[in-house]
Amino acid sequence: MAIPLFLKVLKDQRRGFLGWSIGLVAIVSIQLSVFPTVRSSAEGLATFLKNYPEALQKIFRMEDYTSGPGYLSTELFSFMLPLIFIAVGTGWGANATAQEEERRTADLLLTLPISRPRILLTKIVSGITAQIVLVLILFLTLFIGIRFVDISLPVSKILAGSASGALLGVTFHAVATLFGSIFGKKSVALGGAIALAIAGFLFYSLAPLVHTFDRVLGINPFQWALGKNPLKGGLDFGYATLSILTSIIIYGASVSVLRSRDISN
Template structure:
Protein backbone atom coordinates (compact mmCIF):
# COMPACT_ATOMS: atom_id res chain seq x y z
CA UNK A 1 0.00 0.00 0.00
CA UNK A 2 2.88 2.37 0.69
CA UNK A 3 3.87 2.16 -2.99
CA UNK A 4 0.42 3.41 -4.01
CA UNK A 5 0.72 6.26 -1.52
CA UNK A 6 4.14 7.07 -2.97
CA UNK A 7 2.84 7.16 -6.53
CA UNK A 8 -0.16 9.26 -5.52
CA UNK A 9 1.96 11.84 -3.70
CA UNK A 10 4.49 12.05 -6.52
CA UNK A 11 1.63 12.58 -8.97
CA UNK A 12 0.20 15.37 -6.82
CA UNK A 13 3.52 17.14 -6.36
CA UNK A 14 5.14 16.58 -9.76
CA UNK A 15 4.19 19.97 -11.19
CA UNK A 16 5.60 21.83 -8.19
CA UNK A 17 8.81 19.77 -8.32
CA UNK A 18 9.24 20.40 -12.03
CA UNK A 19 8.89 24.16 -11.55
CA UNK A 20 11.57 24.05 -8.86
CA UNK A 21 13.79 21.99 -11.18
CA UNK A 22 13.31 24.57 -13.92
CA UNK A 23 14.24 27.39 -11.54
CA UNK A 24 17.39 25.58 -10.42
CA UNK A 25 18.34 24.88 -14.03
CA UNK A 26 17.97 28.55 -15.00
CA UNK A 27 20.04 29.68 -12.01
CA UNK A 28 22.85 27.25 -12.78
CA UNK A 29 22.84 28.14 -16.49
CA UNK A 30 22.99 31.88 -15.78
CA UNK A 31 25.81 31.36 -13.30
CA UNK A 32 27.91 29.55 -15.90
CA UNK A 33 27.18 32.29 -18.44
CA UNK A 34 29.27 34.67 -16.29
CA UNK A 35 32.19 32.27 -15.86
CA UNK A 36 34.20 33.39 -18.95
CA UNK A 37 34.22 36.93 -17.56
CA UNK A 38 35.57 35.71 -14.22
CA UNK A 39 38.11 33.36 -15.81
CA UNK A 40 39.48 35.98 -18.19
CA UNK A 41 39.67 38.84 -15.69
CA UNK A 42 42.68 38.57 -13.32
CA UNK A 43 41.40 41.47 -11.21
CA UNK A 44 38.52 39.32 -9.94
CA UNK A 45 40.88 36.58 -8.77
CA UNK A 46 43.12 39.14 -7.07
CA UNK A 47 40.13 40.69 -5.31
CA UNK A 48 39.06 37.29 -3.98
CA UNK A 49 42.57 36.59 -2.72
CA UNK A 50 42.65 39.90 -0.83
CA UNK A 51 39.60 38.95 1.23
CA UNK A 52 40.26 37.76 4.80
CA UNK A 53 40.91 34.02 5.04
CA UNK A 54 37.96 33.48 7.38
CA UNK A 55 35.62 35.20 4.94
CA UNK A 56 36.92 33.21 1.98
CA UNK A 57 36.50 29.99 3.94
CA UNK A 58 32.98 30.86 5.06
CA UNK A 59 31.81 31.52 1.49
CA UNK A 60 33.92 28.89 -0.28
CA UNK A 61 36.03 31.45 -2.14
CA UNK A 62 39.48 29.94 -1.63
CA UNK A 63 39.56 29.30 -5.39
CA UNK A 64 37.32 31.49 -7.50
CA UNK A 65 38.80 31.01 -10.98
CA UNK A 66 39.13 27.28 -11.65
CA UNK A 67 35.94 25.60 -12.89
CA UNK A 68 35.53 23.59 -9.68
CA UNK A 69 36.32 26.56 -7.46
CA UNK A 70 33.89 28.78 -9.33
CA UNK A 71 31.10 26.18 -9.18
CA UNK A 72 31.69 25.71 -5.47
CA UNK A 73 31.82 29.42 -4.60
CA UNK A 74 28.94 30.58 -6.77
CA UNK A 75 26.57 27.63 -6.41
CA UNK A 76 27.31 24.73 -4.10
CA UNK A 77 28.62 26.56 -1.03
CA UNK A 78 25.45 28.55 -0.33
CA UNK A 79 22.68 29.31 -2.82
CA UNK A 80 21.99 25.80 -4.13
CA UNK A 81 21.83 24.18 -0.68
CA UNK A 82 19.63 26.98 0.69
CA UNK A 83 17.24 26.65 -2.26
CA UNK A 84 17.03 22.88 -1.87
CA UNK A 85 16.50 23.24 1.89
CA UNK A 86 13.56 25.60 1.36
CA UNK A 87 11.96 23.10 -1.01
CA UNK A 88 12.59 20.16 1.33
CA UNK A 89 11.30 21.87 4.47
CA UNK A 90 8.13 23.02 2.73
CA UNK A 91 7.55 19.55 1.29
CA UNK A 92 8.33 17.83 4.59
CA UNK A 93 5.98 20.12 6.47
CA UNK A 94 3.18 19.52 3.97
CA UNK A 95 3.67 15.75 3.82
CA UNK A 96 1.55 14.81 6.85
CA UNK A 97 0.99 17.87 9.04
CA UNK A 98 -0.33 19.82 6.06
CA UNK A 99 -2.84 17.10 5.23
CA UNK A 100 -3.90 16.92 8.86
CA UNK A 101 -4.44 20.68 9.11
CA UNK A 102 -6.64 20.60 5.99
CA UNK A 103 -8.63 17.60 7.17
CA UNK A 104 -7.39 15.10 4.58
CA UNK A 105 -5.38 12.89 6.93
CA UNK A 106 -8.45 11.30 8.57
CA UNK A 107 -9.76 10.32 5.12
CA UNK A 108 -6.43 8.75 4.20
CA UNK A 109 -6.22 6.75 7.40
CA UNK A 110 -9.82 5.56 6.93
CA UNK A 111 -8.51 3.58 3.97
CA UNK A 112 -6.80 0.18 4.42
CA UNK A 113 -3.44 1.82 5.17
CA UNK A 114 -1.39 1.92 8.35
CA UNK A 115 0.22 5.03 9.77
CA UNK A 116 3.63 3.48 9.22
CA UNK A 117 2.88 2.92 5.53
CA UNK A 118 1.67 6.49 5.17
CA UNK A 119 4.81 7.88 6.78
CA UNK A 120 7.02 5.65 4.62
CA UNK A 121 5.24 6.69 1.43
CA UNK A 122 5.52 10.40 2.21
CA UNK A 123 9.18 10.14 3.27
CA UNK A 124 10.05 8.30 0.06
CA UNK A 125 8.12 10.87 -1.97
CA UNK A 126 10.25 13.62 -0.43
CA UNK A 127 13.40 11.62 -1.16
CA UNK A 128 12.44 10.95 -4.80
CA UNK A 129 11.59 14.61 -5.40
CA UNK A 130 14.96 15.66 -3.99
CA UNK A 131 16.71 13.11 -6.20
CA UNK A 132 15.03 14.73 -9.21
CA UNK A 133 16.25 18.18 -8.13
CA UNK A 134 19.73 16.87 -7.34
CA UNK A 135 20.00 15.22 -10.77
CA UNK A 136 18.85 18.48 -12.35
CA UNK A 137 21.65 20.34 -10.58
CA UNK A 138 24.21 17.73 -11.64
CA UNK A 139 23.19 17.57 -15.30
CA UNK A 140 22.75 21.31 -15.86
CA UNK A 141 26.01 22.10 -14.04
CA UNK A 142 27.87 19.61 -16.24
CA UNK A 143 26.28 20.89 -19.46
CA UNK A 144 26.79 24.53 -18.48
CA UNK A 145 30.45 23.95 -17.73
CA UNK A 146 31.01 22.28 -21.09
CA UNK A 147 29.27 25.09 -22.96
CA UNK A 148 31.81 27.60 -21.56
CA UNK A 149 34.77 25.22 -22.04
CA UNK A 150 35.19 24.52 -18.33
CA UNK A 151 36.39 21.07 -17.33
CA UNK A 152 34.78 19.59 -14.23
CA UNK A 153 35.74 16.28 -12.66
CA UNK A 154 32.64 14.09 -12.97
CA UNK A 155 33.08 12.29 -9.64
CA UNK A 156 33.69 15.51 -7.72
CA UNK A 157 30.67 17.20 -9.30
CA UNK A 158 28.54 14.16 -8.48
CA UNK A 159 29.69 14.24 -4.86
CA UNK A 160 28.98 17.97 -4.54
CA UNK A 161 25.48 17.45 -5.95
CA UNK A 162 24.85 14.50 -3.65
CA UNK A 163 26.02 16.35 -0.53
CA UNK A 164 23.80 19.40 -1.00
CA UNK A 165 20.86 17.15 -1.89
CA UNK A 166 21.37 15.05 1.24
CA UNK A 167 21.64 18.20 3.34
CA UNK A 168 18.16 19.11 2.10
CA UNK A 169 17.01 15.55 2.80
CA UNK A 170 18.22 15.71 6.42
CA UNK A 171 16.46 19.01 7.10
CA UNK A 172 13.34 18.09 5.12
CA UNK A 173 13.17 14.88 7.14
CA UNK A 174 13.35 16.96 10.33
CA UNK A 175 10.37 19.05 9.17
CA UNK A 176 8.50 15.87 8.27
CA UNK A 177 9.26 14.31 11.66
CA UNK A 178 8.22 17.37 13.68
CA UNK A 179 5.04 17.76 11.64
CA UNK A 180 4.26 14.06 11.97
CA UNK A 181 4.81 14.09 15.72
CA UNK A 182 2.85 17.28 16.43
CA UNK A 183 0.36 17.68 13.59
CA UNK A 184 1.24 21.38 13.44
CA UNK A 185 2.80 22.51 10.13
CA UNK A 186 3.59 26.00 11.41
CA UNK A 187 5.55 24.58 14.32
CA UNK A 188 7.31 22.08 12.05
CA UNK A 189 8.50 24.69 9.56
CA UNK A 190 9.33 27.25 12.25
CA UNK A 191 11.45 24.88 14.33
CA UNK A 192 13.20 23.46 11.28
CA UNK A 193 14.07 26.84 9.82
CA UNK A 194 15.25 28.03 13.25
CA UNK A 195 17.48 24.96 13.54
CA UNK A 196 18.73 25.51 9.98
CA UNK A 197 19.63 29.13 10.70
CA UNK A 198 21.39 28.23 13.94
CA UNK A 199 23.29 25.39 12.28
CA UNK A 200 24.40 27.64 9.42
CA UNK A 201 25.55 30.38 11.79
CA UNK A 202 27.59 27.88 13.77
CA UNK A 203 29.15 26.60 10.56
CA UNK A 204 29.87 30.00 9.00
CA UNK A 205 31.11 31.74 12.16
CA UNK A 206 33.20 28.90 13.54
CA UNK A 207 36.33 29.88 11.52
CA UNK A 208 36.24 33.28 13.25
CA UNK A 209 34.85 32.42 16.70
CA UNK A 210 37.03 30.08 18.71
CA UNK A 211 34.19 28.98 21.00
CA UNK A 212 32.20 27.65 18.02
CA UNK A 213 34.93 25.51 16.50
CA UNK A 214 34.15 22.54 18.72
CA UNK A 215 30.46 22.72 17.65
CA UNK A 216 31.18 22.84 13.94
CA UNK A 217 30.85 19.12 13.35
CA UNK A 218 27.42 19.14 15.02
CA UNK A 219 26.06 21.29 12.19
CA UNK A 220 24.75 19.39 9.14
CA UNK A 221 26.24 22.15 6.99
CA UNK A 222 29.71 20.96 7.95
CA UNK A 223 29.05 17.61 6.28
CA UNK A 224 27.58 19.17 3.15
CA UNK A 225 29.66 22.30 2.52
CA UNK A 226 32.40 22.21 5.15
CA UNK A 227 34.98 21.07 2.61
CA UNK A 228 34.81 21.47 -1.16
CA UNK A 229 34.70 18.12 -3.03
CA UNK A 230 36.47 19.92 -5.88
CA UNK A 231 39.65 20.08 -3.79
CA UNK A 232 41.62 17.36 -2.01
CA UNK A 233 40.57 13.72 -1.86
CA UNK A 234 37.09 12.51 -2.76
CA UNK A 235 35.43 11.37 0.48
CA UNK A 236 31.89 10.00 0.59
CA UNK A 237 31.71 9.69 4.40
CA UNK A 238 29.97 13.04 4.84
CA UNK A 239 27.26 12.05 2.36
CA UNK A 240 26.55 8.87 4.33
CA UNK A 241 26.33 10.87 7.56
CA UNK A 242 23.64 13.14 6.08
CA UNK A 243 21.74 10.21 4.59
CA UNK A 244 21.77 8.36 7.90
CA UNK A 245 20.79 11.47 9.89
CA UNK A 246 17.69 12.12 7.78
CA UNK A 247 16.65 8.48 7.86
CA UNK A 248 17.03 8.23 11.63
CA UNK A 249 15.00 11.40 12.16
CA UNK A 250 12.12 9.91 10.16
CA UNK A 251 12.31 6.64 12.11
CA UNK A 252 12.23 8.53 15.41
CA UNK A 253 8.91 10.10 14.34
CA UNK A 254 7.22 6.70 13.97
CA UNK A 255 6.38 6.06 17.68
CA UNK A 256 4.96 9.55 18.17
CA UNK A 257 2.80 9.22 15.05
CA UNK A 258 1.49 5.78 16.05
CA UNK A 259 0.24 6.87 19.46
CA UNK A 260 -0.97 10.39 18.62
CA UNK A 261 -4.66 11.30 18.29
CA UNK A 262 -5.24 12.69 14.81
CA UNK A 263 -7.00 15.99 14.34
CA UNK A 264 -6.77 17.16 17.95
Protein backbone atom coordinates (compact mmCIF):
# COMPACT_ATOMS: atom_id res chain seq x y z
CA MET A 1 0.00 0.00 0.00
CA ALA A 2 1.15 3.56 -0.72
CA ILE A 3 0.63 5.38 2.59
CA PRO A 4 0.87 8.97 1.23
CA LEU A 5 -1.83 8.13 -1.33
CA PHE A 6 -4.00 6.44 1.30
CA LEU A 7 -3.82 9.52 3.54
CA LYS A 8 -4.45 11.83 0.59
CA VAL A 9 -7.61 9.94 -0.39
CA LEU A 10 -8.95 10.14 3.17
CA LYS A 11 -8.16 13.83 3.30
CA ASP A 12 -9.73 14.53 -0.11
CA GLN A 13 -12.93 12.72 0.80
CA ARG A 14 -13.25 13.98 4.36
CA ARG A 15 -15.90 16.62 3.71
CA GLY A 16 -18.22 14.36 1.71
CA PHE A 17 -17.70 11.56 4.19
CA LEU A 18 -18.45 13.85 7.11
CA GLY A 19 -21.70 14.86 5.40
CA TRP A 20 -22.81 11.26 4.93
CA SER A 21 -21.84 10.43 8.51
CA ILE A 22 -23.86 13.33 9.90
CA GLY A 23 -26.76 12.25 7.70
CA LEU A 24 -26.51 8.70 8.98
CA VAL A 25 -26.46 9.77 12.64
CA ALA A 26 -29.34 12.19 12.03
CA ILE A 27 -31.55 9.62 10.28
CA VAL A 28 -30.94 6.98 12.93
CA SER A 29 -31.55 9.48 15.75
CA ILE A 30 -34.75 10.80 14.20
CA GLN A 31 -36.12 7.31 13.62
CA LEU A 32 -35.22 6.29 17.16
CA SER A 33 -36.89 9.37 18.56
CA VAL A 34 -40.14 8.44 16.82
CA PHE A 35 -40.15 4.89 18.21
CA PRO A 36 -41.75 5.66 21.61
CA THR A 37 -44.77 7.07 19.77
CA VAL A 38 -44.93 3.97 17.56
CA ARG A 39 -44.76 1.69 20.58
CA SER A 40 -47.44 3.59 22.45
CA SER A 41 -49.68 3.33 19.42
CA ALA A 42 -49.04 -0.37 18.99
CA GLU A 43 -52.67 -1.37 19.10
CA GLY A 44 -53.77 1.22 16.57
CA LEU A 45 -50.80 0.45 14.34
CA ALA A 46 -51.54 -3.24 14.49
CA THR A 47 -55.03 -2.53 13.18
CA PHE A 48 -53.59 -0.17 10.56
CA LEU A 49 -51.04 -2.75 9.43
CA LYS A 50 -53.67 -5.43 9.30
CA ASN A 51 -55.46 -3.33 6.68
CA TYR A 52 -52.21 -2.39 4.92
CA PRO A 53 -51.89 -4.11 1.52
CA GLU A 54 -50.18 -7.43 2.02
CA ALA A 55 -47.95 -6.85 -0.99
CA LEU A 56 -46.53 -3.67 0.54
CA GLN A 57 -46.04 -5.39 3.87
CA LYS A 58 -43.94 -7.99 2.11
CA ILE A 59 -41.99 -5.48 0.04
CA PHE A 60 -41.03 -3.45 3.14
CA ARG A 61 -40.61 -6.56 5.35
CA MET A 62 -43.08 -4.98 7.79
CA GLU A 63 -43.69 -7.94 10.03
CA ASP A 64 -43.35 -7.17 13.72
CA TYR A 65 -43.30 -3.38 13.15
CA THR A 66 -44.05 -2.39 16.74
CA SER A 67 -41.14 -4.28 18.31
CA GLY A 68 -37.81 -2.41 18.55
CA PRO A 69 -35.85 -4.64 16.17
CA GLY A 70 -38.82 -4.94 13.80
CA TYR A 71 -39.25 -1.16 13.70
CA LEU A 72 -35.55 -0.52 13.09
CA SER A 73 -35.39 -3.20 10.40
CA THR A 74 -38.34 -1.69 8.54
CA GLU A 75 -37.50 1.98 8.92
CA LEU A 76 -33.70 1.89 8.67
CA PHE A 77 -32.31 -1.38 7.43
CA SER A 78 -34.73 -2.06 4.59
CA PHE A 79 -33.79 1.06 2.61
CA MET A 80 -32.22 4.15 4.21
CA LEU A 81 -29.06 2.67 5.72
CA PRO A 82 -28.22 0.46 2.74
CA LEU A 83 -28.69 3.56 0.58
CA ILE A 84 -26.11 5.52 2.60
CA PHE A 85 -23.55 2.71 2.57
CA ILE A 86 -24.06 2.19 -1.18
CA ALA A 87 -23.86 5.93 -1.92
CA VAL A 88 -20.55 6.21 -0.07
CA GLY A 89 -19.24 3.00 -1.65
CA THR A 90 -20.09 3.90 -5.26
CA GLY A 91 -18.75 7.44 -4.81
CA TRP A 92 -15.39 6.26 -3.49
CA GLY A 93 -15.22 3.52 -6.13
CA ALA A 94 -15.87 5.95 -8.99
CA ASN A 95 -13.21 8.27 -7.59
CA ALA A 96 -10.63 5.48 -7.37
CA THR A 97 -9.20 5.74 -10.87
CA ALA A 98 -11.94 7.06 -13.17
CA GLN A 99 -11.80 10.51 -11.61
CA GLU A 100 -8.00 10.51 -11.83
CA GLU A 101 -8.23 9.72 -15.55
CA GLU A 102 -10.92 12.29 -16.22
CA ARG A 103 -8.98 15.02 -14.46
CA ARG A 104 -5.74 13.87 -16.12
CA THR A 105 -4.05 13.46 -12.75
CA ALA A 106 -3.59 9.79 -13.70
CA ASP A 107 -0.73 10.84 -16.00
CA LEU A 108 1.24 11.97 -12.95
CA LEU A 109 -0.01 9.32 -10.51
CA LEU A 110 0.54 6.34 -12.81
CA THR A 111 3.99 7.43 -13.95
CA LEU A 112 5.35 7.39 -10.41
CA PRO A 113 7.66 4.48 -9.58
CA ILE A 114 4.73 2.58 -8.06
CA SER A 115 2.87 -0.19 -9.87
CA ARG A 116 -0.69 0.33 -11.03
CA PRO A 117 -1.97 -2.58 -8.88
CA ARG A 118 -0.42 -1.00 -5.79
CA ILE A 119 -2.03 2.36 -6.59
CA LEU A 120 -5.44 0.77 -7.11
CA LEU A 121 -5.13 -1.50 -4.06
CA THR A 122 -4.42 1.59 -1.97
CA LYS A 123 -7.55 3.22 -3.31
CA ILE A 124 -9.55 0.04 -2.61
CA VAL A 125 -8.26 -0.14 0.97
CA SER A 126 -9.21 3.50 1.52
CA GLY A 127 -12.76 2.77 0.28
CA ILE A 128 -13.06 -0.24 2.58
CA THR A 129 -11.73 1.87 5.45
CA ALA A 130 -14.53 4.38 4.86
CA GLN A 131 -17.07 1.55 5.06
CA ILE A 132 -15.57 0.27 8.32
CA VAL A 133 -15.69 3.75 9.84
CA LEU A 134 -19.34 4.06 8.78
CA VAL A 135 -20.04 0.73 10.47
CA LEU A 136 -18.46 2.03 13.68
CA ILE A 137 -20.47 5.26 13.52
CA LEU A 138 -23.69 3.35 12.94
CA PHE A 139 -22.88 0.87 15.67
CA LEU A 140 -22.15 3.60 18.23
CA THR A 141 -25.24 5.60 17.24
CA LEU A 142 -27.48 2.54 17.65
CA PHE A 143 -25.69 1.30 20.76
CA ILE A 144 -26.18 4.63 22.49
CA GLY A 145 -29.50 5.57 20.88
CA ILE A 146 -31.52 2.49 21.76
CA ARG A 147 -30.83 3.10 25.43
CA PHE A 148 -32.73 6.37 25.26
CA VAL A 149 -35.83 4.75 23.77
CA ASP A 150 -35.67 1.53 25.73
CA ILE A 151 -35.08 -0.87 22.89
CA SER A 152 -33.35 -4.07 23.88
CA LEU A 153 -30.86 -5.38 21.34
CA PRO A 154 -27.77 -7.54 21.98
CA VAL A 155 -24.44 -5.98 20.97
CA SER A 156 -23.86 -8.81 18.51
CA LYS A 157 -27.09 -8.00 16.66
CA ILE A 158 -26.30 -4.26 16.54
CA LEU A 159 -22.90 -5.15 15.14
CA ALA A 160 -24.44 -7.57 12.63
CA GLY A 161 -26.94 -4.93 11.50
CA SER A 162 -24.22 -2.31 11.13
CA ALA A 163 -21.94 -4.70 9.27
CA SER A 164 -24.71 -5.67 6.86
CA GLY A 165 -24.64 -2.11 5.49
CA ALA A 166 -20.92 -2.40 4.87
CA LEU A 167 -21.37 -5.68 3.02
CA LEU A 168 -23.55 -3.83 0.52
CA GLY A 169 -21.35 -0.74 0.53
CA VAL A 170 -18.22 -2.76 -0.19
CA THR A 171 -19.89 -4.81 -2.94
CA PHE A 172 -21.01 -1.73 -4.84
CA HIS A 173 -17.72 0.04 -4.10
CA ALA A 174 -16.09 -2.88 -5.89
CA VAL A 175 -18.55 -2.62 -8.80
CA ALA A 176 -17.92 1.14 -9.22
CA THR A 177 -14.17 0.54 -9.00
CA LEU A 178 -14.41 -2.11 -11.73
CA PHE A 179 -16.46 0.11 -14.07
CA GLY A 180 -13.97 2.91 -13.44
CA SER A 181 -11.08 0.60 -14.26
CA ILE A 182 -12.72 -0.57 -17.45
CA PHE A 183 -14.08 2.69 -18.84
CA GLY A 184 -12.03 5.41 -17.11
CA LYS A 185 -15.10 7.61 -16.78
CA LYS A 186 -16.56 8.64 -13.45
CA SER A 187 -20.11 9.03 -14.76
CA VAL A 188 -20.06 5.49 -16.17
CA ALA A 189 -18.57 4.06 -12.97
CA LEU A 190 -21.08 5.83 -10.76
CA GLY A 191 -24.07 5.35 -13.06
CA GLY A 192 -23.32 1.69 -13.75
CA ALA A 193 -22.87 0.80 -10.08
CA ILE A 194 -25.97 2.72 -8.99
CA ALA A 195 -28.05 1.14 -11.78
CA LEU A 196 -26.97 -2.32 -10.62
CA ALA A 197 -27.74 -1.39 -7.02
CA ILE A 198 -31.24 -0.21 -7.96
CA ALA A 199 -31.84 -3.38 -9.97
CA GLY A 200 -30.61 -5.49 -7.06
CA PHE A 201 -32.84 -3.64 -4.63
CA LEU A 202 -35.92 -3.99 -6.86
CA PHE A 203 -35.28 -7.70 -7.37
CA TYR A 204 -34.81 -8.13 -3.62
CA SER A 205 -37.87 -6.07 -2.66
CA LEU A 206 -40.19 -7.68 -5.19
CA ALA A 207 -38.93 -11.21 -4.60
CA PRO A 208 -41.78 -12.05 -2.16
CA LEU A 209 -44.24 -11.19 -4.92
CA VAL A 210 -42.44 -12.25 -8.11
CA HIS A 211 -41.47 -15.88 -8.31
CA THR A 212 -38.71 -15.28 -10.88
CA PHE A 213 -37.01 -12.73 -8.63
CA ASP A 214 -37.36 -15.06 -5.68
CA ARG A 215 -35.52 -17.77 -7.59
CA VAL A 216 -32.47 -15.56 -8.10
CA LEU A 217 -32.37 -14.21 -4.55
CA GLY A 218 -29.35 -16.39 -3.85
CA ILE A 219 -27.19 -14.25 -6.14
CA ASN A 220 -28.50 -10.91 -4.92
CA PRO A 221 -26.16 -8.83 -2.68
CA PHE A 222 -29.18 -7.40 -0.86
CA GLN A 223 -30.24 -10.91 0.11
CA TRP A 224 -26.67 -11.67 1.24
CA ALA A 225 -26.65 -8.62 3.51
CA LEU A 226 -30.26 -8.25 4.64
CA GLY A 227 -32.05 -11.47 3.78
CA LYS A 228 -31.80 -12.99 7.23
CA ASN A 229 -32.74 -9.72 8.98
CA PRO A 230 -29.43 -9.11 10.77
CA LEU A 231 -31.00 -7.26 13.73
CA LYS A 232 -32.97 -10.41 14.55
CA GLY A 233 -31.03 -13.30 13.15
CA GLY A 234 -27.52 -11.84 12.90
CA LEU A 235 -25.43 -12.12 9.78
CA ASP A 236 -25.72 -15.28 7.76
CA PHE A 237 -22.17 -16.63 7.68
CA GLY A 238 -22.58 -18.27 4.28
CA TYR A 239 -24.10 -15.19 2.66
CA ALA A 240 -21.54 -12.87 4.29
CA THR A 241 -18.73 -15.05 2.99
CA LEU A 242 -20.29 -15.06 -0.46
CA SER A 243 -20.58 -11.28 -0.37
CA ILE A 244 -16.96 -10.81 0.67
CA LEU A 245 -15.68 -13.32 -1.90
CA THR A 246 -17.67 -11.62 -4.65
CA SER A 247 -16.19 -8.26 -3.70
CA ILE A 248 -12.68 -9.74 -3.71
CA ILE A 249 -13.25 -11.18 -7.19
CA ILE A 250 -14.56 -7.87 -8.52
CA TYR A 251 -11.62 -5.99 -6.96
CA GLY A 252 -9.27 -8.52 -8.55
CA ALA A 253 -10.88 -7.95 -11.94
CA SER A 254 -10.50 -4.17 -11.46
CA VAL A 255 -6.79 -4.50 -10.79
CA SER A 256 -6.32 -6.87 -13.69
CA VAL A 257 -8.11 -4.55 -16.14
CA LEU A 258 -6.35 -1.38 -15.03
CA ARG A 259 -2.98 -3.10 -15.04
CA SER A 260 -3.14 -3.97 -18.70
CA ARG A 261 -4.86 -1.18 -20.52
CA ASP A 262 -3.98 2.22 -21.99
CA ILE A 263 -4.55 5.21 -19.76
CA SER A 264 -6.70 7.76 -21.54
CA ASN A 265 -5.89 11.46 -21.70
